[in-house]
Amino acid sequence: MKPVDPVFSKLGMRLEPAAITRLMAVALDSPDLLSLAAGFTDNATLPVEVVRETAARLLTGPGSESVLQYGTNRGRTRLRELLAARLAALDGLPAESRSPDEVLVGNGSQQILALATQVLCDPGDIMLVEQPTYFVYLDVLKGLGVDARALPVDETGALDLPGVGALLDDLTREGVRDRIKAVYLVSYYANPSSNTLGESEKTGLANLLAERGLVLPVLEDAAYRELGFGGDAPEKSVLALEAWRDFPKLYAGTLTKTFATGLKVGYGICGHAEWRERILYLKGQHDFGTSNFAQAILEEVLSRGEFEKQLTRLRRAYAEKMETLDRVLRAEGLAEAGWEWARPKGGLFLWLRGPRLLDTRLDSPFFHACLDNKVLYVPGNLCMADGMGKNQVRLSYGVLGLGELEEAGRRFARAAKSFRPS
Numbered sequence: 318m319k320p321v322d323p324v325f326s327k328l329g330m331r332l333e334p335a336a337i338t339r340l341m342a343v344a345l346d347s348p349d350l351l352s353l354a355a356g357f358t359d360n361a362t363l364p365v366e367v368v369r370e371t372a373a374r375l376l377t378g379p380g381s382e383s384v385l386q387y388g389t390n391r392g393r394t395r396l397r398e399l400l401a402a403r404l405a406a407l408d409g410l411p412a413e414s415r416s417p418d419e420v421l422v423g424n425g426s427q428q429i430l431a432l433a434t435q436v437l438c439d440p441g442d443i444m445l446v447e448q449p450t451y452f453v454y455l456d457v458l459k460g461l462g463v464d465a466r467a468l469p470v471d472e473t474g475a476l477d478l479p480g481v482g483a484l485l486d487d488l489t490r491e492g493v494r495d496r497i498k499a500v501y502l503v504s505y506y507a508n509p510s511s512n513t514l515g516e517s518e519k520t521g522l523a524n525l526l527a528e529r530g531l532v533l534p535v536l537e538d539a540a541y542r543e544l545g546f547g548g549d550a551p552e553k554s555v556l557a558l559e560a561w562r563d564f565p566k567l568y569a570g571t572l573t574k575t576f577a578t579g580l581k582v583g584y585g586i587c588g589h590a591e592w593r594e595r596i597l598y599l600k601g602q603h604d605f606g607t608s609n610f611a612q613a614i615l616e617e618v619l620s621r622g623e624f625e626k627q628l629t630r631l632r633r634a635y636a637e638k639m640e641t642l643d644r645v646l647r648a649e650g651l652a653e654a655g656w657e658w659a660r661p662k663g664g665l666f667l668w669l670r671g672p673r674l675l676d677t678r679l680d681s682p683f684f685h686a687c688l689d690n691k692v693l694y695v696p697g698n699l700c701m702a703d704g705m706g707k708n709q710v711r712l713s714y715g716v717l718g719l720g721e722l723e724e725a726g727r728r729f730a731r732a733a734k735s736f737r738p739s
């Protein structure tokens with residue numbers, strides 16, 4: 318009998334290799350290439366001794382085998398209590414203002430965001446996103462057949478509220494208002510722009526939506542909130558802002574970028590009971606519970622104060638790395654060559670705008686010029702819902718050590734200065 322191919326679903330047919338997969342493959346194929354593309358953390362900053370000691374403590378004594386057993390779909394009770402109290406503190410509220418019942422623990426915040434989107438959106442629906450936004454989430458939307466529409470921003474990267482109002486009115490005139498399902502915000506030291514949304518921007522957006530009767534679910538991606546170089550970002554989350562009170566809200570945070578990426582534990586906080594439960598129904602079909610052992614490790618380090626110590630170390634390390642990459646690019650004359658960027662106050666990224674006619678997209682001559690110089694970046698258009706940003710790039714300073722970071726900066730500047738857009 319002749320072998321036959323499966324007949325794929327519409328979802329299966331829509332799926333394509335993610336852009337990040339292509340970029341990682343390029344890096345792996347060139348061992349001498351220095352990657353400013355990967356949003357990984359530096360191996361030297363990982364808390365090996367703390368995790369080793371914590372794991373040994375967890376596996377000692379009667380009942381220790383329980384941490385190697387399955388956990389629950391929702392997550393460990395004590396960990397959820399700690400996370401609820403932690404978010405309340407970040408928002409300047411009493412610990413009891415957030416209930417652990419609102420918390421669900423996932424395999425990274427990316428899983429929480431993907432599940433939350435999947436239970437909201439059908440193919441053809443519209444998700445409102447910032448411009449630029451997290452390009453891996455754009456891949457999630459594309460796979461689901463969801464149309465991402467960009468919220469306008471001004472030259473500083475702040476939300477252009479009059480422009481947002483005009484966009485909402487245009488969508489109504491197009492007759493697609495009923496297809497607008499939710500809003501996705503990367504609110505703190507954003508990937509890729511490193512911008513933080515001010516409370517006035519968040520409030521203004523909520524007011525514009527409410528005025529038009531669009532009280533939509535909002536997904537707030539706060540993966541980098543605690544990575545401010547000077548400490549926690551002071552801006553409140555949408556969970557704590559009065560303007561968003563009547564909106565269904567999901568806040569997605571992580572314990573990976575802020576402690577150890579390989580433990581792969583994130584969380585969502587959602588006060589809307591039905592939305593939260595439907596996320597959990599779907600999650601149960603996927604994994605039947607996030608790693609109980611990884612959760613137990615993080616529960617311990619949060620309880621014992623080790624998490625805060627590691628966070629302090631990471632903030633210092635990333636601040637030094639940002640300063641290093643910024644200094645090298647400026648010393649190499651990149652600004653004089655027509656490139657612009659702002660110094661971030663937190664996070665892992667520099668967001669650069671090149672000369673107006675430059676094309677930085679995958680497989681562009683500029684992209685290959687950088688590969689010839691053994692350096693890799695994320696093309697800016699991948700982060701744009703409308704595909705614009707063809708002269709922009711994201712540079713990550715997370716993974717490379719200081720010496721490698723200096724060399725990568727020199728390589729990128731050399732490629733940029735030698736390349737002449739046609």
